[in-house]
Amino acid sequence: MALIKDRKRAIDTWQLLDALAVGEDGSLPPLPAGDLIVPASAWMRVRAQFIAREGRIGIWLSGAEEPRDIAGDLEHFGVIAVNFPSFTDGRGYSIGRLLRERFGWTGELRAIGDIQRDQLFYLARCGFNAFALREGEDVDVALTAFADFSDGYQGSVEQPLPLFRRRELSTHR
Amino acid sequence: MYIYDHIDQKLIEERVAQFRDQTGRFLAGTLSEDNFRPLRLQNGLYIQRHAPMLRIAIPYGMLATYQLRKLAHITRTYDRGTGHFSTRQNLQLNWPRLEDVPDILAELATVQMHAIQTSGNCVRNITSDHAAGIAPDEIVNPLVWCEVVRQWASFNPEFAYLPRKFKIAVSGSAADRAAVQVHDVGLHAVLSDRGEIGFRVLAGGGLGRTPILGATIREFLPWQHLLTYLEAILRVYNLYGRRDNKWKARIKILVKDLTPAAFRDAVEAEWQHAKDGPSTLTEREVARIAGRFTRPAYEKLEPLSSSYVLATGRDKRFAAWARRNVLPHKVPGYAAVTLSLKKTGVPPGDATADQMDAVADLADRFSFGELRVTHEQNLLLPDVRQSDLHTVWQEAEALGLATPNIGLITNIIACPGGDYCSLANAKSIPVAEAIQRRFDDLDFVYDIGELDLNISGCMNSCGHHHIGHIGILGVDKQGAEFYQISIGGAQGNDASLGKVLGPSVSQEEVPDVIEKLIEVYLERRDSEAERFIDVVRRIGIEPFKEYVYGAHQGSKARNRHLATA
Numbered sequence: 001m002a003l004i005k006d007r008k009r010a011i012d013t014w015q016l017l018d019a020l021a022v023g024e025d026g027s028l029p030p031l032p033a034g035d036l037i038v039p040a041s042a043w044m045r046v047r048a049q050f051i052a053r054e055g056r057i058g059i060w061l062s063g064a065e066e067p068r069d070i071a072g073d074l075e076h077f078g079v080i081a082v083n084f085p086s087f088t089d090g091r092g093y094s095i096g097r098l099l100r101e102r103f104g105w106t107g108e109l110r111a112i113g114d115i116q117r118d119q120l121f122y123l124a125r126c127g128f129n130a131f132a133l134r135e136g137e138d139v140d141v142a143l144t145a146f147a148d149f150s151d152g153y154q155g156s157v158e159q160p161l162p163l164f165r166r167r168e169l170s171t172h173r
Numbered sequence: 174m175y176i177y178d179h180i181d182q183k184l185i186e187e188r189v190a191q192f193r194d195q196t197g198r199f200l201a202g203t204l205s206e207d208n209f210r211p212l213r214l215q216n217g218l219y220i221q222r223h224a225p226m227l228r229i230a231i232p233y234g235m236l237a238t239y240q241l242r243k244l245a246h247i248t249r250t251y252d253r254g255t256g257h258f259s260t261r262q263n264l265q266l267n268w269p270r271l272e273d274v275p276d277i278l279a280e281l282a283t284v285q286m287h288a289i290q291t292s293g294n295c296v297r298n299i300t301s302d303h304a305a306g307i308a309p310d311e312i313v314n315p316l317v318w319c320e321v322v323r324q325w326a327s328f329n330p331e332f333a334y335l336p337r338k339f340k341i342a343v344s345g346s347a348a349d350r351a352a353v354q355v356h357d358v359g360l361h362a363v364l365s366d367r368g369e370i371g372f373r374v375l376a377g378g379g380l381g382r383t384p385i386l387g388a389t390i391r392e393f394l395p396w397q398h399l400l401t402y403l404e405a406i407l408r409v410y411n412l413y414g415r416r417d418n419k420w421k422a423r424i425k426i427l428v429k430d431l432t433p434a435a436f437r438d439a440v441e442a443e444w445q446h447a448k449d450g451p452s453t454l455t456e457r458e459v460a461r462i463a464g465r466f467t468r469p470a471y472e473k474l475e476p477l478s479s480s481y482v483l484a485t486g487r488d489k490r491f492a493a494w495a496r497r498n499v500l501p502h503k504v505p506g507y508a509a510v511t512l513s514l515k516k517t518g519v520p521p522g523d524a525t526a527d528q529m530d531a532v533a534d535l536a537d538r539f540s541f542g543e544l545r546v547t548h549e550q551n552l553l554l555p556d557v558r559q560s561d562l563h564t565v566w567q568e569a570e571a572l573g574l575a576t577p578n579i580g581l582i583t584n585i586i587a588c589p590g591g592d593y594c595s596l597a598n599a600k601s602i603p604v605a606e607a608i609q610r611r612f613d614d615l616d617f618v619y620d621i622g623e624l625d626l627n628i629s630g631c632m633n634s635c636g637h638h639h640i641g642h643i644g645i646l647g648v649d650k651q652g653a654e655f656y657q658i659s660i661g662g663a664q665g666n667d668a669s670l671g672k673v674l675g676p677s678v679s680q681e682e683v684p685d686v687i688e689k690l691i692e693v694y695l696e697r698r699d700s701e702a703e704r705f706i707d708v709v710r711r712i713g714i715e716p717f718k719e720y721v722y723g724a725h726q727g728s729k730a731r732n733r734h735l736a737t738a
Contacts, residue, residue, distance in 0.1 A: 102446060
């Protein structure tokens with residue numbers, strides 16, 4: 001799977017666990033070594049075990065999970081990923097903005113799932129800086145997406161001032 | 174007319190380039206049909222029964238003549254010479270070629286037009302009162318606020334993939350002519366006790382499969398907070414609206430399931446974070462947008478033109494037209510003229526390229542080069558001198574655009590229906606025509622008085638049948654096209670949803686049923702001043718139902734002579 005990070009092709013050093021069966025007693029199956037992205041639901045149940053483990057930890061949120069539920073744990077994460085089950089499922093755009101603007105996440109914010117070239121511009125404006133492209137996407141073509149538009153009307157994570165505020169500033173001078 | 178600045182212009186040109194690239198990748202096979210679909214929809218392109226359908230945005234229904242001429246040119250060059258003006262104040266073309274759409278969008282961009290977000294699960298074209306900016310009862314000019322919202326909604330990165338489509342309407346007058354109660358969000362301008370401008374905010378209204386009137390979630394939102402409040406509404410909807418079932422995905426279902434009070438609480442809580450933030454509107458920005466609207470250079474005229482008054486006395490046909498098709502204007506000596514696209518035999522809302530060019534000429538000569546598209550699918554010349562009305566009428570008549578039927582039964586609102594639309598269960602156009610033919614005696618139509626008749630070819634309700642005084646809905650009955658009739662719907666401040674009269678009927682039976690409804694009305698009204706809708710509200714639907722379906726014979730109403738029956 002190809003990864004774009006900070007508008008460049010990147011090597012993915014994280015291993016993402018789609019599912020993780022936590023036992024009723026809170027026991028975990030054997031985990032692979034290295035840096036892991038685990039489901040947020042598993043993190044919330046057995047966070048102490050993940051913290052005690054060697055290697056860095058990241059989490060991924062489904063579209064239905066609330067960013068506020070992990071907002072107190074941000075210091076533990078090396079990456080936060082948000083899953084887009086389909087191209088047309090837009091919940092993650094709001095989740096991205098909440099993580100950045102309300103909960104102050106400044107680390108890697110990665111879009112995973114059905115991620116293609118034509119979502120990248122809006123995703124970036126909503127705060128995503130990493131994109132795990134779905135199978136078959138051409139990275140070089142995808143990299144052109146960030147130049148689709150030269151500006152936007154609304155305030156965004158990338159540009160907190162809406163266009164009208166910036167217009168006012170530039171004509172004040 | 175709102176005039177783009179260089180950034181507005183650049184953004185729509187970049188949109189054209191983006192869509193050209195996407196279309197190219199689709200045609201080359203590197204972008205799948207599934208992935209191209211949401212992208213083309215957000216550029217107004219459907220794949221329809223015969224060919225693609227392109228829906229061109231006419232923001233809040235406002236058009237300049239140079240834009241209408243461009244639409245005529247596009248209709249002639251890329252289509253088959255006829256365009257359809259829709260109930261959402263847009264223009265639909267039914268025969269463009271997919272390969273040509275990037276070129277069409279490029280042509281539109283040269284006159285500051287586009288097809289952005291006219292379809293798809295995003296914030297759609299912002300609609301308003303057809304008399305916006307000229308209505309005597311206006312509190313604020315809604316056009317300015319529509320443009321403020323349009324810019325916020327255009328390319329909004331957070332809300333491009335909502336659970337379902339999202340429609341916003343703005344009304345600037347005490348009397349609602351923008352149907353704010355049947356939109357996902359309705360904004361109704363109000364003044365506070367201290368004379369400050371704000372909006373009553375309604376949410377969760379809509380037609381379709383689950384028709385419902387919107388709930389007021391805020392009585393008074395000061396204008397400065399318009400965008401942050403909209404953002405809060407949209408965010409709550411984007412995160413919590415249902416995505417598992419297309420038929421339950423509109424915001425109205427979320428509002429209903431949570432209850433309007435709980436929905437409002439969620440919005441208010443979300444809003445606290447954005448309130449007073451950088452997206453809070455400034456006087457300067459509103460003034461900037463207002464200043465980019467060109468305004469007609471009105472002359473100082475007498476409030477009532479004597480030549481106009483004399484002409485109405487001299488010419489009865491002109492007087493009849495003026496009574497139906499001329500609207501009052503806030504500037505003394507001026508009036509607005511509705512050009513009816515509801516001539517019998519012409520699909521409601523359709524105009525040929527030649528008519529578009531001719532209307533552009535009329536608007537240049539008589540209405541400062543501007544016109545409007547109404548949500549009742551007509552065209553409007555907004556700024557005509559009263560002394561020019563007689564000439565405008567004569568010329569409109571020569572163009573087939575002077576049918577004096579605005580507000581009457583033959584001013585039928587109808588979607589394109591099964592003749593074009595792949596969603597439709599049944600045809601709309603032949604039904605509209607059959608009703609128009611049944612009621613083509615104008616004296617009789619005047620006697621019936623004000624009556625809104627709306628036809629939708631399916632539950633998606635593009636013809637707004639729920640809010641027609643008489644509503645007709647196309648349904649599929651074991652593969653055959655049938656029509657369900659409802660009565661008692663209304664738009665405006667006292668909006669209501671129609672009630673179904675009874676079992677659906679065949680296409681041939683529709684005009685008979687409508688005629689029977691009219692017979693009951695004429696029989697039961699207490700005076701000519703009591704409209705059809707008033708009678709339905711007073712006596713309920715039972716007497717109508719009984720007369721249509723009952724074995725009921727020999728009523729006095731039956732003997733009433735219908736010119737064409």
